Amino acid sequence: MDNIKRRNMRLYTIIFVLLFGIKINAQSKFVSAIQFEIGKESSYKANLNEGKFIDDLSWAWNSQNACFPETQKQKFTGKHVLFTGIIPAHSVTTVVVTPKNKNANFSVYAYQISENESYTVPDLPRCVSCEADHKWDYKKRGKTQTHIRTITDFTAINNSYRLVIGVTGADGLATGEFEIKVITKKYY
Numbered sequence: 001m002d003n004i005k006r007r008n009m010r011l012y013t014i015i016f017v018l019l020f021g022i023k024i025n026a027q028s029k030f031v032s033a034i035q036f037e038i039g040k041e042s043s044y045k046a047n048l049n050e051g052k053f054i055d056d057l058s059w060a061w062n063s064q065n066a067c068f069p070e071t072q073k074q075k076f077t078g079k080h081v082l083f084t085g086i087i088p089a090h091s092v093t094t095v096v097v098t099p100k101n102k103n104a105n106f107s108v109y110a111y112q113i114s115e116n117e118s119y120t121v122p123d124l125p126r127c128v129s130c131e132a133d134h135k136w137d138y139k140k141r142g143k144t145q146t147h148i149r150t151i152t153d154f155t156a157i158n159n160s161y162r163l164v165i166g167v168t169g170a171d172g173l174a175t176g177e178f179e180i181k182v183i184t185k186k187y188y
Contacts, residue, residue, distance in 0.1 A: 031082040031120060036163070036184045038091045043182075044083065048168070049175040051079035059124045060109070060132075067109050067130035075107045075134040078169025083180060086115050087161050093154040093184045097133075097167050099147050100177040105170040107134035108149040112161045121166060128161060129154070135170065155187055 030051045035042055057076055060067040068076065087093050097108045111130035113119055119127075133149040154163055169176060 030080060031084055031164075034083045034085040034165075034180075034182060036085050036087050036091070036093055036182055038088055038184050038186050041181055041183045044180050045177065046081050046167070046180065047175060047177045048079045048081060048173060051081035051168070053078075053172075053174075054080050054122050054168075056122045059122050060130075062124075064126040065111065065124055065130050067111060067127075068132040068134070072132075072134060075105070075170040076109070076132075076168050077171060078107075078173035079175075080121070080166050080168045082120060083165040083167075084118075084120075084162060085182075087112070087154060087156040087163050087184065089156050089158055089160050090187050091156050091184050092187045093156075093163065093182060095151045095154070095165055096181040096183070097149045098179045098181075100179070102147045104147065104176045104178075105135055105173060106147070106149055106176065106178060107132065107168050107170055108151060108166065109133075109168075110151050110154065110163055110165040112154055112156075112163055115160045115162045117162060120164065157187060 034044060057073050059065055061070045095108065095110055097106060099106045109130065109132035111127040113127050131151045133151050136145050167178060167180060
């Protein structure tokens, strides 16, 4: 039964990319398709130099998205590389971004939209949820921050959703290798 579900999910992803990929590619060439499978961890390697600069970040602090506040915009001024795929129903997903250079200042954001939508930033009028992780401005009691950026708990209860993940650099960072991992578990 799991093999049938995996095949159906792959087929669905291929169909989606064929139908909606033209719109995504017309908007930008910095979007890569990724897979989310319950009980699996997938990883992808990329470089910020494959992305593009996004001058207008106002979508992030728009009340329909509430991804990160305008006071943090400098941490998202580098090149953006996007990844997208469908989170299956009855699942919860975690995103982990690890820069190859431990001194590189990376940031990550991710937003959920309806599975049949294909909005990419900066053209994001609304989303179901949006989260971000970046270098802290100050120390947090009992916690230590590393160069690894993590976003947790993207949940799809009864419906599947499209998740778009953006990896970027702070202070105009335009190059830097990184690995992105997506861990999808069954939602109980």
